[in-house]
Amino acid sequence: MKIRAGFVSNSSSTSFLIIFKDDLNKRDFFELMGISLDSPIADLFSEFYQSVLDNTYQEVDFKTISKDTRPETLFETRRGHLSDRMLTKLQDAKNRGLKAYYGWLDSETNPIQTFFCMDSFEVENEKIYFNGLECTW
Amino acid sequence: MIITIKDPDSDFRRSYVICLNYAIEERTMLTRAKVKSGSYAGDLVANLHSGIFHHSIELKRDYSKYYSVEYGTFAEYARRRFLFPPDVVNIISTQSSQTTQIIYFRPSYWFLEDNYGYDFLVRLLEPRRTK
Numbered sequence: 248m249k250i251r252a253g254f255v256s257n258s259s260s261t262s263f264l265i266i267f268k269d270d271l272n273k274r275d276f277f278e279l280m281g282i283s284l285d286s287p288i289a290d291l292f293s294e295f296y297q298s299v300l301d302n303t304y305q306e307v308d309f310k311t312i313s314k315d316t317r318p319e320t321l322f323e324t325r326r327g328h329l330s331d332r333m334l335t336k337l338q339d340a341k342n343r344g345l346k347a348y349y350g351w352l353d354s355e356t357n358p359i360q361t362f363f364c365m366d367s368f369e370v371e372n373e374k375i376y377f378n379g380l381e382c383t384w
Numbered sequence: 385m386i387i388t389i390k391d392p393d394s395d396f397r398r399s400y401v402i403c404l405n406y407a408i409e410e411r412t413m414l415t416r417a418k419v420k421s422g423s424y425a426g427d428l429v430a431n432l433h434s435g436i437f438h439h440s441i442e443l444k445r446d447y448s449k450y451y452s453v454e455y456g457t458f459a460e461y462a463r464r465r466f467l468f469p470p471d472v473v474n475i476i477s478t479q480s481s482q483t484t485q486i487i488y489f490r491p492s493y494w495f496l497e498d499n500y501g502y503d504f505l506v507r508l509l510e511p512r513r514t515k
Contacts, residue, residue, distance in 0.1 A: 281423020287507040288417050291495065292425065358396070362494040370424045 260353035261364050264333060265303065266340045266376040279375045294359040303350035307337060330381055340376075352379075385479060386509060387472055388502050396498045400505060401472065402487040403479040407437055408509065416508055428493075429508070436489050436509075443476070443486040 265271070276296045277284050286292075340347045352364035369380040391397035410433045411421075419425040447461045455461035459477040462468050466488065468476070476486055491497060496504060 280425045281420035282425035283418035286418035286425075287511065288419075288429075288504060291504070358495045358498045358500065365494065368424055 259364065260351050261379070262349055262351045262381075263299070264307075264336070264347065264349055264376075264378040264381075265299065266336060266345050266347045267374060268343075268345050271300070271303075271375070275374050279370055279372050279377060291359060294357070295363050298352055298356070298360045298363065299350060302352060303348045307340075307347040307349060333378065333381060336376055336378065385475075385483075386502060386505055387475055389468065389472060398497050398499075398501050399488065399490045400502070401443075401468075401476055402436065402485075402489055402505070402509060403476065403483040404485045404487070404509070405483050407485065408433070410434075410437075413508055416511055432491075432493065432508070435492060436487060440487045440489045443488055444480055444484075 267275070273293070273296055274284065276299070277289070277292060280292055280295075282289065282292050337347055352360050354361040354364050363379070367380050368377075370377050385403040387401040387403070389399045389401065391399070410430055413433045414421055414426055414429055417425070417429045419429050421430070443462065444458070447455070447458050451461050451465065455464060457477075458480050459473050462476055463470070463473045479486060491501060495501065
């Protein structure tokens with residue numbers, strides 16, 4: 248469960264950061280999550296993957312990244328902040344020529360997305376970095 | 385056998401009574417789920433396993449150890465202690481003589497609260513029923 252220091256309502260959303268080299272695909276996403284494509288519970292992670300695709304918003308412009316930068320154009324009206332950890336990851340992504348995207352998950356779409364919206368995790372392998380740990384709003 | 389219990393005050397909240405003849409090891413559940421131990425999916429399944437087999441009440445043991453004096457029958461215990469509906473009480477009373485474990489599982493994972501939850505649990509706990 249994420250900890251949010253602010254107003255809490257019946258519905259919520261949390262942001263995520265995802266970094267990858269070329270294009271995000273289901274096979275790599277499942278590999279990152281540690282689940283086989285033919286798993287009997289694959290549908291849970293297929294829905295998660297689709298939610299990520301649907302809600303991955305805009306590629307990070309590395310030129311604008313700084314500690315008090317708004318998290319790109321996604322949150323035009325909300326001033327956010329980036330942790331040192333995220334900044335390090337973004338700097339590393341920039342240096343390695345990777346793509347970085349911000350997106351969000353919400354608690355209104357379906358129970359599966361609600362679960363992943365509320366869960367807190369950071370996963371990484373050689374292909375993908377996924378930060379679902381720090382909400383930037 | 386897995387019995388779904390709908391919360392009378394909610395459209396989506398569910399709890400489950402899981403009747404089994406044997407405990408399922410965490411490793412077995414991870415293998416069934418085809419998830420890698422220590423991964424995000426692996427931790428999710430491991431936590432689900434822990435929720436069912438380590439943090440839920442096993443009703444037969446709970447009754448015999450703590451409540452058999454207070455409640456004359458297992459059915460009475462199930463009805464009065466948990467306010468299970470009569471049809472559920474009848475089923476688990478029958479199951480009490482046919483299975484070794486009757487687990488009352490109240491999920492903490494949000495996606496197990498809706499209709500999806502029953503199918504999900506069947507796939508991991510009773511995989512033969514899904515083939």
